[in-house]
Amino acid sequence: MNKKETPYSINQEVIEEKEYSTLNLGPTHPATHGIFQNVLKMDGEIIHEATPTIGYIHRAFEKLAERRPYAQITPITDRLNYCSSPINNMGWYMTVEKLLGAKIPKRAEYHRVIIMELSRIADHIICNSVIGVDTGAMTGFLYIFQWREKIYEIFEEICGARLTTNIGRIGGFDKEWSKKTWDLIDTFLKEYPKGLKEFSNLLERNKIFMDRTVNCGPISAEMALSYSFVGPNLRAAGIDYDVRVMNPYSSYEDFEFTVPVGTQGDTYDRFMVRQHEMWQSLSIIEQAIKKMPEGPMHADLPDFFLPPKEQVYNNMEALIYHFKIVMGETDIPKGEVYHCVEGGNGELGFYLISDGGRTPFRLHFRRPCFIYYQAYPEMVKGIMLSDAILTMSSMNVIAGELDA
Amino acid sequence: MAKEIIKRTKPEIAKMPEGLEGPGFFATKLEDVVGMARKNSLWPLPFATSCCGIEFMATMASHYDLGRFGSERLSFSPRQADMLMVMGTIAKKMGPTLRQVYEQMAEPRWVLSVGACASSGGIFDTYSVLQGIDKIIPVDVYVPGCPPRPEQILEGVLKIQEMAQNESFRRRNSDEYKKLLNSYGIE
Amino acid sequence: MELLEIVNTKLQEHFAADIESAEMLYDYPVFTIQKDKIHEVLKFLKEDETLNFHFLTDLCGMQTADEKQLGVIYHLHNMPKNYRIRLKTFFDISKPEVATATDLWPAANWMERETYDFFGVRFKGHPNLKRILNVDEMDIFPMRKEYPLEDQTRDDKNDSMFGR
Numbered sequence: 001m002n003k004k005e006t007p008y009s010i011n012q013e014v015i016e017e018k019e020y021s022t023l024n025l026g027p028t029h030p031a032t033h034g035i036f037q038n039v040l041k042m043d044g045e046i047i048h049e050a051t052p053t054i055g056y057i058h059r060a061f062e063k064l065a066e067r068r069p070y071a072q073i074t075p076i077t078d079r080l081n082y083c084s085s086p087i088n089n090m091g092w093y094m095t096v097e098k099l100l101g102a103k104i105p106k107r108a109e110y111h112r113v114i115i116m117e118l119s120r121i122a123d124h125i126i127c128n129s130v131i132g133v134d135t136g137a138m139t140g141f142l143y144i145f146q147w148r149e150k151i152y153e154i155f156e157e158i159c160g161a162r163l164t165t166n167i168g169r170i171g172g173f174d175k176e177w178s179k180k181t182w183d184l185i186d187t188f189l190k191e192y193p194k195g196l197k198e199f200s201n202l203l204e205r206n207k208i209f210m211d212r213t214v215n216c217g218p219i220s221a222e223m224a225l226s227y228s229f230v231g232p233n234l235r236a237a238g239i240d241y242d243v244r245v246m247n248p249y250s251s252y253e254d255f256e257f258t259v260p261v262g263t264q265g266d267t268y269d270r271f272m273v274r275q276h277e278m279w280q281s282l283s284i285i286e287q288a289i290k291k292m293p294e295g296p297m298h299a300d301l302p303d304f305f306l307p308p309k310e311q312v313y314n315n316m317e318a319l320i321y322h323f324k325i326v327m328g329e330t331d332i333p334k335g336e337v338y339h340c341v342e343g344g345n346g347e348l349g350f351y352l353i354s355d356g357g358r359t360p361f362r363l364h365f366r367r368p369c370f371i372y373y374q375a376y377p378e379m380v381k382g383i384m385l386s387d388a389i390l391t392m393s394s395m396n397v398i399a400g401e402l403d404a
Numbered sequence: 405m406a407k408e409i410i411k412r413t414k415p416e417i418a419k420m421p422e423g424l425e426g427p428g429f430f431a432t433k434l435e436d437v438v439g440m441a442r443k444n445s446l447w448p449l450p451f452a453t454s455c456c457g458i459e460f461m462a463t464m465a466s467h468y469d470l471g472r473f474g475s476e477r478l479s480f481s482p483r484q485a486d487m488l489m490v491m492g493t494i495a496k497k498m499g500p501t502l503r504q505v506y507e508q509m510a511e512p513r514w515v516l517s518v519g520a521c522a523s524s525g526g527i528f529d530t531y532s533v534l535q536g537i538d539k540i541i542p543v544d545v546y547v548p549g550c551p552p553r554p555e556q557i558l559e560g561v562l563k564i565q566e567m568a569q570n571e572s573f574r575r576r577n578s579d580e581y582k583k584l585l586n587s588y589g590i591e
Numbered sequence: 592m593e594l595l596e597i598v599n600t601k602l603q604e605h606f607a608a609d610i611e612s613a614e615m616l617y618d619y620p621v622f623t624i625q626k627d628k629i630h631e632v633l634k635f636l637k638e639d640e641t642l643n644f645h646f647l648t649d650l651c652g653m654q655t656a657d658e659k660q661l662g663v664i665y666h667l668h669n670m671p672k673n674y675r676i677r678l679k680t681f682f683d684i685s686k687p688e689v690a691t692a693t694d695l696w697p698a699a700n701w702m703e704r705e706t707y708d709f710f711g712v713r714f715k716g717h718p719n720l721k722r723i724l725n726v727d728e729m730d731i732f733p734m735r736k737e738y739p740l741e742d743q744t745r746d747d748k749n750d751s752m753f754g755r
Contacts, residue, residue: 030480055724056498060530082455145465228698337617364651374701497726531742
């Protein structure tokens, strides 16, 4: 309340009150990629307050995992961050292998690295092209999605599925990859840099794109850490935390790569961090192919690794083992373990408590999207609606990971 | 030798309905013409919730291109859409929203249920997932798969196109259709 | 092993009576703390200069095997020195109340709401403790062992074919 002295009257109280309009950025909205709701209190075009509601695709993964044996949980992990399912699968396998204390041969680990980096590229393709679409640049999306089809072809050669891959096994891979797979990977490594360069030329130094995205939804490093940001969002704010470097898994310590870091934590930084991570992923895949060691493709885990299919169809013992493993009738040690991998969005953690039964006693997924989306109301206070949409899409919020 | 086997035919943009043709006129049934128009210009409303939504993005992209079948313009507003494509798991929390979107669409409207989760709940037989959207809205075509390949989604759209082409004018006002809607509680 | 000793000695100085156990599980030092002191322990771990656990990696709930107790599990991380520890605290299921960690780490806000939604753990001092993932009208806490996974109101499933 301001007391305003005018020449016409003394002690006239002028009450400054703003009327806010409520806008429902509802669960079905073209710009929110995924279903979550934001009720916005707007002052014209500026957002005053945002109240998010999530849970519109809650599928009860954690309860479902308590019902399924270890070999059957992989399809659930697929559907967490479904843009980069192989990373989730590998994270789950590594968690179980940590529980068992199994050592995976280097050859299998290098293959895992190739798969994980390919799926990281696939995830960043979606995120970056969708940031472009939200600024109005539809062309980038159409051009770069072609390369996602090429990655799908590689996954299809290895495991048969495009998107929700359920790739690999607990203990490694089921068989050597075919020659066609390696040809596809080689073609991809040769051709994709051109496609990525074309996409970069469209957007990276484009004045319109930069004007839209620079200073749009910034977040400081301290606030990002206090909201438990991880992944490209945290690296854009300036902290170089990458699980592959800090707690290396699956032989990542053998590879040389840089971790791109931004300065301001705004949309442009998040976009550029993902762009540079794609280039780094290409370099990691090339190193893995060059340094590929010889050896078996899987660890010696007869109780967890499905026997080869030719033996399952012909040999009684292999058939029994196959049945036992899939149905979870093998002995599982008791214990609790937490393992994290660097997913497309950051530290994806699996907290597994086993009580020796055929299904996990408790399985908790540490989902990066769920945790850092909490900061969204803070980030959009005081900015315009279209910038808020860009901030949301640059944070790469995947509904499957948000709700689980 | 192979050259003789390839028949060179002009590609058909849209198949003409049967009718009586003459200089300056073409007489056919109104239903056929309207069916042809509706079939080749279905505007979808992509209700993409989860993984099937990413396969839909791949279907819309240039490799599989849904646009060549007439569905170039996606409409996110139910008032302007013909075809509701429900892609992904529908949780019980989302059910009322889906129902509201369906009720806001104008007749004639078709519903395509893409993916195992939308058709029947999929692998998520849990307390929070709606076991199939046909519990709350009537569905025309189901596309199974987890997720279905873009070719399967395209086939689902083609089946809806077939239904749109062969639908009679009176269907939406008929007693049977009204009974179907009433069984879902939609007036 | 060294991390376990470092943290254990520091904690013993201030909270010796409240630490129920300190052990190394796989590669994580795990401490079980009394429920009433968990907030002080977390505050100490965050603000101490040498320990400096400034990052809350995860916060989740669980139910013990005998179904009589609920627990809250915290994973903490010190990034510059790469220290990772786990803290657990257990309490009776009939009175599930614990102090909130949102004043220390704002990230705990939604994680505690999720734990409340799934297990019914009430966090004292939480700014907005409501359900987050399930429908608001739900009156049970679904992750507890007593509640089944499937929806019990279905009438179209024939379970006589599949033994459940």
